[in-house]
Amino acid sequence: MEQIDQTLIERYLAQELTPAERANVESRAQRDPQFRNELEEYTLAIEALKLARREELKNRFRQRDKILDLKNNRGGSVKRVSFWWLAAAAGISILVAWFFMFTPERSIDQAKNDNQKKDSLEQHQNTLVINDTVESGIPPQYAKEEPVNTPNTKNRGQEIFAENFTPYKDDAMDPTSRGEVEDMKPSEKFQLAYWEGEYKEALAAFESMDPSEKQNDNFRFLYANVLMALNHTNQASLILAGIIKNHKSIFGAEPYLYLALCNIKTGKEAEARKNLQAYLDTPDAVQKERAKKILEGLK
Amino acid sequence: MTAEVMLRPSFRHPGLHVMEKEHQTANALILSLSQGNMSVLDNLYDDYRDDFFRWAGQRFQVKDRDDLIDAWHDTMIMFYEQVRDKKLTHLTCEVKTYLFTIGYRRLLKMHDKSKRTDLVDTFDANINIDQSTNVYESEEVNEQQQTILKNAVKELPEKSRQILMMRFMDGKSVPEIMQVLGYASENAVSVTLSRGLKKLKEIISERMASEKEWNR
Numbered sequence A: 001m002e003q004i005d006q007t008l009i010e011r012y013l014a015q016e017l018t019p020a021e022r023a024n025v026e027s028r029a030q031r032d033p034q035f036r037n038e039l040e041e042y043t044l045a046i047e048a049l050k051l052a053r054r055e056e057l058k059n060r061f062r063q064r065d066k067i068l069d070l071k072n073n074r075g076g077s078v079k080r081v082s083f084w085w086l087a088a089a090a091g092i093s094i095l096v097a098w099f100f101m102f103t104p105e106r107s108i109d110q111a112k113n114d115n116q117k118k119d120s121l122e123q124h125q126n127t128l129v130i131n132d133t134v135e136s137g138i139p140p141q142y143a144k145e146e147p148v149n150t151p152n153t154k155n156r157g158q159e160i161f162a163e164n165f166t167p168y169k170d171d172a173m174d175p176t177s178r179g180e181v182e183d184m185k186p187s188e189k190f191q192l193a194y195w196e197g198e199y200k201e202a203l204a205a206f207e208s209m210d211p212s213e214k215q216n217d218n219f220r221f222l223y224a225n226v227l228m229a230l231n232h233t234n235q236a237s238l239i240l241a242g243i244i245k246n247h248k249s250i251f252g253a254e255p256y257l258y259l260a261l262c263n264i265k266t267g268k269e270a271e272a273r274k275n276l277q278a279y280l281d282t283p284d285a286v287q288k289e290r291a292k293k294i295l296e297g298l299k
Numbered sequence B: 001m002t003a004e005v006m007l008r009p010s011f012r013h014p015g016l017h018v019m020e021k022e023h024q025t026a027n028a029l030i031l032s033l034s035q036g037n038m039s040v041l042d043n044l045y046d047d048y049r050d051d052f053f054r055w056a057g058q059r060f061q062v063k064d065r066d067d068l069i070d071a072w073h074d075t076m077i078m079f080y081e082q083v084r085d086k087k088l089t090h091l092t093c094e095v096k097t098y099l100f101t102i103g104y105r106r107l108l109k110m111h112d113k114s115k116r117t118d119l120v121d122t123f124d125a126n127i128n129i130d131q132s133t134n135v136y137e138s139e140e141v142n143e144q145q146q147t148i149l150k151n152a153v154k155e156l157p158e159k160s161r162q163i164l165m166m167r168f169m170d171g172k173s174v175p176e177i178m179q180v181l182g183y184a185s186e187n188a189v190s191v192t193l194s195r196g197l198k199k200l201k202e203i204i205s206e207r208m209a210s211e212k213e214w215n216r
Helices: A003-013 A019-031 A033-102 A108-113 A117-137 A151-164 A186-195 A199-207 A217-229 A233-246 A254-265 A269-280 A288-298 B016-034 B038-059 B065-084 B095-114 B143-155 B158-169 B174-181 B186-215
Strands: none
Touching: A003 A019, A003 A033, A003 B186, A019 A033, A033 B038, A033 B065, A033 B143, A033 B158, A033 B186, A151 A254, A151 A269, A151 A288, A186 A199, A186 A217, A199 A217, A217 A233, A217 A254, A233 A254, A254 A269, A254 A288, A269 A288, B016 B038, B016 B065, B016 B095, B038 B065, B038 B095, B065 B095, B143 B186, B158 B174, B158 B186, B174 B186
């Protein structure tokens, strides 16, 4: 068969011919037995490809069945424990609310610079202990927001927060080179979900991570951002304060900025100013313009 | 032939604008799938699988859950093939209704074939889908030949197989394949493509001839 015929048949099989060209091919197949035979053989080759694709799809669906069945089974166990989560969460929420209502406010800088810093630090460390308890014991969706200083301050704070908060991202965090989601470790799923802005999924993935990873301040910084995105500002504040105290995070001064945003949202403007100033005083801060703008907004 | 689904007049109701919006969504999904977005298929699969099991389970006394799974797999494959082959370009009903109708017919076919499932009642989805949607084209090819065809593809070099799948199953043009697979020229793609297709045709012809000889 001539090359021109094969090209014609290829285009016919790829459904790229015009109706007139198609009719020509079919008409020639009726008249020319050799051409018809070629066309039939090539059509069988396409049929083979269709069968191969069908096999691929069946394998794909079998994989999805596994995932769906697993999800359905997990769903059942979640339902069984949800009542106990709720009961425990309600109890601990009351304790957390009580804690915030009766604990004096302190910023990280106050804790550093104040003459009473020893007392303050101890108080702060107590806070972090409670933070750890909260993290391990209460699903964040049940965490309660702290009381407000004054309604006006909080309204303004919420506006500033809304204008300026976007979860921290930089190019080094881009996980696009990773493999299939089902093969990922919880920490990889967490990073992927975070990068894609799926914060509820990121939260669920974080909760499935190894305890040692959950103590890692780099993951904790992103986790704090997730909590902020999901409106769990108090819990985020406690984590960010802990990260600042530890000085182990690769995110440098960034926790100061995000802690300041938490302060602003909860109406603690004085603390926010101090944390913003601390951020601006740090050479490696990468969002200084934003910090300056926020500070201006607070004046 | 285009497997368009028509609504009967009695099915139309005052909330028609809502349905039309749903149809627009369905048509957007079909368009996206026809352009090779397989996540559309995954999402439809996930969204309606369990509903289909419940719904079909009520209508048929299916003794084996695997039968329902097989029917759902076949349903989704048929839907995919209708879209890929441009036989289904738009819907005038919800995708779910369309899928369940194909699934229902698939179960009926399995019922007729194996008598393993018991039919409970008839199903009228008020839609008109061409009966040919219920039949794989390859069902006209016998089992032995199907095995030959499947094995023939496995004998191809990986690169050839990949190019042929992209060209004839995913509907990619030669320039698109060149870009995706990083070929230096369109001619290089065309040559590999033609050789691969010819090779596949030759393997099949050879195996089919041997089978004929064997069965003589």
